[in-house]
Amino acid sequence: MTSVPAPKRGRFKIFLGYAAGVGKTYQMLEEGQEMRRKGMDVVIGYFEAHGRKDTIARTEGLEIVPRRKIEYRGTLLEDMDTEAILKRKPEVCLVDELAHTNVPGSERLKRWQDVHVLLEAGIHVLSSLNIQHLESLNDQIWQMTGVRVRETMPDWVVDQADEIVVVDVTPRALRHRLERGVIYSREKAEKALENFFTEQNLSALREIAMRHAAHEIEDKLSAQEEAALAGGAQTALSAEGPKRRECILICIDERPSSAVLIRRGRRVADYLRAECIAVYVSPDPALAHLSQEDREAVERHLGFARNLRIRTEVIEGQDVAASVVEFARAQHATHIFMGRSLSKGWTDRVHGSTLNRLVRLARDMEITIVAERRR
């Protein structure tokens, strides 16, 4: 067993769209067909037809690995059968709806985790994703559209894709498709046109998707550049000398707004290519001073941060401002992010608020009070 070398990781390609119906699945199938014509062994691991005739027609001739049936509380549910795909071992596997949450009783919680298993087994994966499922955009999208997207996926999953393709149509064309009943049933389409699929929502999501794709491309280019620099190669850009990497320290508390803070910190860190650490300051490292409810909330926030690949620390200390700044210094943090609630806490007439004390102590850092997203 141990002598078998791990297979080379498969290539991961994501078809990124800004809404349902832009044609992600269609284009993914189209590419699958093209690969099959070139003689590659292609299967469909999971595919959601939504009754769209054009799309269904594109599956013709492609092998579909049957879905797994899972019984849950007396109902028979279906989902992708990762084990069967591994056993079948195709060269290429098509997996629709990357952000999907698996049905209860599945081995893994999320479909993207199954995709990772396939990639690790050396299978190339083509998958589809809508922009609103990215975790770091969750608050923004809620603020814009009034819709709180429940199925989210950490941004780093997308960062790991070898290729991202933007599947684009204009909002006008998309709304026409809806009106013609191509995407949803007539009744569902009418509702969608009034609510989520308004011209302004679609335009905004489209802009975000394009900007995100551009960011991903830039990120890959800079990573390559950094790798080249580390390898000793001289480029024109190295003339400035190596810049110190920025580091964002996020100060969370037990309040629900900490989730907003963590998402925002992650997003800014991604754009600044900064490190990211989330901290909770507590007089007791075991958090025993908190009520059970608050303790669970803090632990949930820390877990959420780790999920987004943010390092977390509980710092022992009585004085939030002093402890945070001391820790920030030790970590060479350049930014401190906090919420409005924390910044106001601990106010007393002699020393002022946590924020005022922090500003006095952290003169060399940038201190950001994160917006409260409201509607």
Place this chain on the structure above:
Amino acid sequence: MPDARPSPEELLQRVEAEERQAKRGRLKIFLGYASRVGKSFRMLDEGRRRKQRGQDVAIGSIQSKVGPDVQGLAGTLEIIPSLKARMDGKDDEVLDVVAILKRHPQVCLVDELAHDNPPGSRNPKRWQDIQELLDNGITVVTAVNLQHIAEQQDAVERITAKRAQQTVPEAFIRSADEIVIVDVPPHDLRQLEPVSAEQTRRLSELRELALLLTAEVVDAQLRQCLDREGVEVFLGSRERILVCITPRSHAQRMLESGRRNADRFHCGFLAATVRQPGLSQADAELLESNLALAREMGAQVHVLDATDSVGAILEFAREQGITQLFVGHSLTSRWRELLFGNPLDRLIEASDAMDVRIFPHPASP
């Protein structure tokens, strides 16, 4: 601040513009970042689908060197022959505007938007031919490469060391009713020989540029849509950074950070100051040099007149859809704060829709 309420003359002009717009054909552009991304295919495919839905579609111009799939698609549509011409010793084709106007299809497909017509043609540039078709109520679907947009030439040259000979003004691209990005990873470009790592890098940079340009056009369309619907504040689709400038703040540090952040987010970068009455000569000079620095660093600079500086900055930030407000904070003594209140606390209290980034600096003497 411009007065938001339009005058009767402006309203009339707006109505007339809308009427002209209503009679005008629609312009739809497929934008790519390189040849072979499949723009012509997408354009013709759109023509095919429109024809299927019963629209009257004709091709006004099609490239001569195309793959079999594009040829196949073109074969299903009516072609209005273009005029043959010779330019610089080469065969050239010119859109037959007269023939198209006479045939007057509902939708006309025109490949290669950036094309110079030979001397003596009806219009010097193909985009002007298209303009005529649009003015006459014909909808035009066309395709163009990023490299051929005049205002993008400098950026493109930095990447490829080349400039295009035939270009189309960016304003024409921005005037499109609809723009679609044809996005393909460099890896998948059609009929291309294996590309080197260096070529892939260049193509990726062009691709990023094309995506960002399209995002800008989409944003402009979004703003128009919000205007029509009367939505005043709409956050979320883009970042915008505003640096607040005072005489004694560390303007350099704040502006450098603002610039770096704006570059990373590819977002708007503004600087504003509130003109204070009774500023000392020394402070007035400091303020001027800070504002000059802001301009030098590419910030859009605004000088506001108000007595309440915190209120004025916040109102301006809201109007401008700012998502990140950069402020300096002077470390005044605690007793002063207790006596006069802390403007930072007030600012944060009242600015819940945006991030406030604080840059501490020593107290003024």
